[in-house]
Amino acid sequence: MNDILEILIRTICAVVLIMIITRMLGKQTIAQMTYHGFVAAITLGSITANLAFNLSLKSWLLAFSLITFSGVLYMLTLAALKSRNARNWISGKPTVVVENGKILEQNLKKLKLTLDTLTQELREKDIFDIEEVEYAVFELNGRISVLRKPEYLPVIRRDLGISSNKIAFPIELIMDGKIIVKNLKQNQLTKEWLDEELTKRGLSLEQVFYAVKSTTGNLFLDLYKDNIHQPIDKE
Template identity: 40%
Template sequence: MSGSVEIIIRTLTAFILLWVFVQLLGKQTIAQKTYHLYIASITMGTIAGNLAFNIKIKFLYFIIAMIIMGAVVFMLNLVAVRNPRFGKWIAGEPATIIQKGQILEESMKQMGYSLESLKQALRGKDIFNIEEVECAILEINGSLSVLKKQQYRNTTKQNVTLLPPTGTVPIELVYDGKILYENLSPHTYDEEWVMAELKKRNLAVFDISYDVIGTKGNLYIDIFEDQLS
């Protein structure tokens, strides 16, 4: 058998095996919603790629590797469905990063999720004012699920007209315990104003994780030591 013919046969076989793999494990394999499926997708893709082009390794070895990987993933899926406790370990679990309007810095650190990533994800949901958020959960697949505070839900035409047009963007004043002097304004939000607002709340700058003026002129403050009941 010539090398080109063998590569054609190997490539077709790799495609068929991957197609069978996806069919057996379902659509969640495509979405890669869990840890083990994400790893399995990468591994199966690597095996299939080598099957197509690496003619130095025996054809049978690749077939065995793909069958074993498919069987392992199938068994993990069964365990994850039938045993929720092991399912969390196998597939991962969502993480709450905003609760009762407060950013949970420790949870974000454990997930390796930065404040910039959080703000970007919120903007993707048309939320430019973090004060609007009651709860935010980072899902297993990396998407962000957001619950707005009651007063910001289901906005209608009638109550939109009651809001004064602002057209402003949020002004970040304090980030990670440090004042952002480049964002301060000498006529409105200067350092003296920031310190006065913190003093009203018995807070110091180093207590603040995030401090921002929202689009409606409201002051949002999140401290490092969150106190949730």
């Protein structure tokens, strides 16, 4: 019973510590799987797991190790922000694998990538014919960025001379049936305005699950009662 209680306390401490540390390190470290991020994820996960479950090691030593390693990661992050050379060493550099429509075999070898992997990455970008590619770059996070040849670029509204209306950021107003008062205030909207909009549609707040003012300024509503009698259930 004592072991179970100790594991419970250690697990809670481990979760709290790792949450604090990930916030301290910032979103970039956890969102992009660079060399730096890869090492950080593996090591932090290993130390945290030992802190939670390894009763043969003292918890304060593991906590100290976790905090020390996080401090080193934080210092590396600061160094990467201030120096491009440090950033290149810590996170690596993007690598061009297609230039002027030509595959750079030597760069593929450096990355230990095969042509199969390259063509797969291109297919995930909806490119099935490598002839369409002008430049392709493997980024720090292992994903590929592609610039198509001019003749294969999609047509946009500006090419057709069609003017575009200004697009605003969507504003969530109701979530899980509750009004998000903060979003109303930040966007100079009032509860009275929202109530009036719902009344126009013959609705009450209790009926609305989700509401958002879209990029075009229209109000989108999703109700608790969807009136879908046979919802699709894809297993």
